[in-house]
Amino acid sequence: MAVIELRNIFKKFGDFVALDDVSFSVDKGELVALLGPSGSGKTTLLRVIAGLERPDSGAVFLEGRDVTEEDPRDRGIGFVFQHYALFKHMTVFENVAFGLRVKPRKVRPSESEIREKVMKLLHLVQLDFLADRYPSQLSGGQRQRVALARALAIEPYILLLDEPFGSLDARVRKELRRWLRRLHDEIQVTSVFVTHDQEEALELADRVVITNQGRVEQIGSPEEVYFNPATPFVFQFLGDVNLFHGRELSSGEIVFIQNETAGIEKKFYVRPNQVSLSLVQSLEHPLQCKVNYINPAGPMVKVEVVDIRGNHILALLTQDDYNRLGLKKNTTVYVGIKEHKVFE
Amino acid sequence: MRIVAQLSNSRKKKFLILAFRFILSLLACSFLVIFIFTPLLAVFSNAFQKGVSFYLEMLKREETISALTLTLGILIIVLPLNVIFGVACAWYVTKYQFRGKRFLVALLDLPFTLSPVVAGTMLVLLYSVNGVLGWVVESLGMKIIFAFPGLVIATLFVTFPFIARELIPVMEEQGSEMEEAGRMLGASGRHIFFRITLPNIKWGLFYGVVLCVARCVGEFGAVSVVSGHIRGKTITLPLEIEILYNEYNLVGAFCLATVLCGTGLLSLILRKWIESSEKVSKRRYFFGD
Numbered sequence: 091m092a093v094i095e096l097r098n099i100f101k102k103f104g105d106f107v108a109l110d111d112v113s114f115s116v117d118k119g120e121l122v123a124l125l126g127p128s129g130s131g132k133t134t135l136l137r138v139i140a141g142l143e144r145p146d147s148g149a150v151f152l153e154g155r156d157v158t159e160e161d162p163r164d165r166g167i168g169f170v171f172q173h174y175a176l177f178k179h180m181t182v183f184e185n186v187a188f189g190l191r192v193k194p195r196k197v198r199p200s201e202s203e204i205r206e207k208v209m210k211l212l213h214l215v216q217l218d219f220l221a222d223r224y225p226s227q228l229s230g231g232q233r234q235r236v237a238l239a240r241a242l243a244i245e246p247y248i249l250l251l252d253e254p255f256g257s258l259d260a261r262v263r264k265e266l267r268r269w270l271r272r273l274h275d276e277i278q279v280t281s282v283f284v285t286h287d288q289e290e291a292l293e294l295a296d297r298v299v300i301t302n303q304g305r306v307e308q309i310g311s312p313e314e315v316y317f318n319p320a321t322p323f324v325f326q327f328l329g330d331v332n333l334f335h336g337r338e339l340s341s342g343e344i345v346f347i348q349n350e351t352a353g354i355e356k357k358f359y360v361r362p363n364q365v366s367l368s369l370v371q372s373l374e375h376p377l378q379c380k381v382n383y384i385n386p387a388g389p390m391v392k393v394e395v396v397d398i399r400g401n402h403i404l405a406l407l408t409q410d411d412y413n414r415l416g417l418k419k420n421t422t423v424y425v426g427i428k429e430h431k432v433f434e
Numbered sequence: 435m436r437i438v439a440q441l442s443n444s445r446k447k448k449f450l451i452l453a454f455r456f457i458l459s460l461l462a463c464s465f466l467v468i469f470i471f472t473p474l475l476a477v478f479s480n481a482f483q484k485g486v487s488f489y490l491e492m493l494k495r496e497e498t499i500s501a502l503t504l505t506l507g508i509l510i511i512v513l514p515l516n517v518i519f520g521v522a523c524a525w526y527v528t529k530y531q532f533r534g535k536r537f538l539v540a541l542l543d544l545p546f547t548l549s550p551v552v553a554g555t556m557l558v559l560l561y562s563v564n565g566v567l568g569w570v571v572e573s574l575g576m577k578i579i580f581a582f583p584g585l586v587i588a589t590l591f592v593t594f595p596f597i598a599r600e601l602i603p604v605m606e607e608q609g610s611e612m613e614e615a616g617r618m619l620g621a622s623g624r625h626i627f628f629r630i631t632l633p634n635i636k637w638g639l640f641y642g643v644v645l646c647v648a649r650c651v652g653e654f655g656a657v658s659v660v661s662g663h664i665r666g667k668t669i670t671l672p673l674e675i676e677i678l679y680n681e682y683n684l685v686g687a688f689c690l691a692t693v694l695c696g697t698g699l700l701s702l703i704l705r706k707w708i709e710s711s712e713k714v715s716k717r718r719y720f721f722g723d
Contacts, residue, residue, distance in 0.1 A: 142614055162617050169618040175611035179633040189619035192629070244619055 091154060093118050093248060093280045094139060099148035101134055101304075108134040109145065110304035116282060116297075121274050123295035124284045127327070131304040132284045133172075136250050139282065140169050152248065168246030168279075172253040174237040176225040182236050183221040186211055189244040211239040214273070231262045238270075242277070251283035255290065267294055288328050292316060300324050322433050325359050332365060332403050334358040334427070346377055358430040365405035366426045367393065367415060375424035379403065381417050395423060477695055481688040492689035500666050501674035502693075507582070508670065509650045512589050516646050520597025521639065525631075527598075528605040529613070539602070542595045553591050554659025557584060580662030585670065588656040593649045600642035604635050641708050648701040652694050 092115035101109040137143035141162030215235035319325040339353040368375035379395035678687040
């Protein structure tokens with residue numbers, strides 16, 4: 091059974107449509123990424139699940155129960171805010187203990203139980219030595235982990251994270267990403283996180299929900315959305331793209347000749363690593379170009395070439411291929427396409 | 435030769451800047467001395483002109499005690515009302531989006547921009563026996579103008595923006611993320627207010643209270659209009675000072691003035707103390723990973 095289920099959610103802010111008929115569900119124990127450019131409605135969607143935002147229409151079901159009208163404090167959801175929203179007048183310990191201390195008297199744990207539980211959580215996020223510090227004394231990555239421990243203190247059955255690595259520097263971000271994945275595997279809580287970073291979403295999530303302009307473009311596993319993008323938007327959002335305007339002849343042949351009138355005009359979407367370069371013209375490498383820019387730093391060599399019409403094409407070559415071709419600026423090369431995608 | 439000329443030119447510039455600075459600080463200092471220090475000094479030196487025993491006697495006079503109790507009575511009623519109104523108003527303005535918000539905030543400044551005398555006159559026009567709402571007041575068997583309720587309303591009108599004005603920027607800067615975090619952790623409205631909101635605005639609130647107290651105690655214009663100057667009944671401390679002054683008891687007037695000066699100075703000292711303690715709480719050390 092789905093732990094989270096959204097049915098036909100609409101939400102407007104004034105004239106701006108933030109969510110436009112959004113439906114999807116999340117299964118127990120899954121780690122799902124909401125991926126989209128800024129303004130695509132992903133944070134609003136997360137806040138709707140949490141109850142911090144009420145949808146104009148549509149319904150939210152948690153474990154089969156309609157909670158659309160329920161107050162966020164009764165939902166039992168753990169929420170990690172983008173800027174952590176730590177209580178700055180409390181120590182790390184008190185921040186984590188807050189959710190336990192505000193429980194109704196009947197179910198509130200005793201002081202010693204609180205102490206034990208908080209220290210256990212701080213140990214889990216590897217911050218037990220900072221229990222007496224204030225949030226302002228911590229680094230970004232440490233604050234992030236305190237926010238996570240605080241959210242976990244109420245033993246939520248759903249964990250929501252808004253841009254969890256958004257305000258961290260690149261190295262800490264990658265470290266924390268892997269750590270979060272391990273933590274998720276360890277505690278197995280159903281989780282949804284928001285991100286605008288496609289690499290983060292594809293690396294971390296079991297499933298990815300790609301949003302654009304308030305709508306869901308595609309839902310699927312990282313492999314599915316990467317190799318079988320449903321829309322041009324998804325294709326372009328998940329990586330660099332070369333766009334070729336060409337015509338497909340009835341014989342199945344594809345031509346990129348300017349004055350050709352036979353066949354149907356189509357757009358061909360090609361990833362840079364599916365572009366191949368050759369020094370001699372052939373059927374496989376028909377398009378004449380000139381090398382414009384080379385950047386060999388990194389695992390792959392980035393080569394930008396320009397065709398006779400002035401279109402820029404980006405190719406990613408392995409270091410071996412690059413050395414074999416011996417490319418230099420202004421070398422004439424012939425471009426071929428290994429694989430392409432056409433959207434009808 | 436050109437280099438030499440340039441040198442002397444830059445020296446001239448330096449001299450001009452220094453001279454300008456000197457003139458500015460002289461202006462500022464003399465302004466402070468003439469308009470602030472000297473009058474303040476005069477108040478205290480005049481108050482003790484006839485000796486300490488006269489000073490103490492003035493403070494122990496029946497009229498003084500009654501004026502002081504009246505002023506404190508007004509303060510005790512006005513201050514809690516202002517705290518409640520100020521916090522509620524700042525909360526509403528900063529945590530919710532609604533139409534006419536800017537208008538409401540601008541309206542908050544009305545008591546600052548309006549002369550207190552106008553405020554007092556307005557109250558008289560509204561609540562006096564012949565006023566617009568006079569019949570309501572009369573049918574309730576109450577007296578507002580020339581009585582204690584009028585003094586309270588006049589003081590309330592003049593002082594109500596102080597606390598809200600202090601809190602709005604503080605709460606605006608904090609946003610509502612912390613409150614939302616509290617809600618997600620299961621806290622009730624009461625818990626959120628007392629454990630999250632209040633601790634984070636306490637210094638702003640305290641400073642607002644200090645300002646409000648100083649103004650409450652010192653308010654003259656609006657109170658003077660609605661008081662009717664009934665001795666022993668509607669004479670507050672500032673009004674008592676006026677009466678003594680008009681009776682040519684200058685030293686007596688100054689004696690009471692020291693009490694008002696005292697509250698003013700105390701609020702300034704408290705303000706400095708709050709600012710420095712806030713700085714201390716912000717000056718925390720940063721530990722990297």
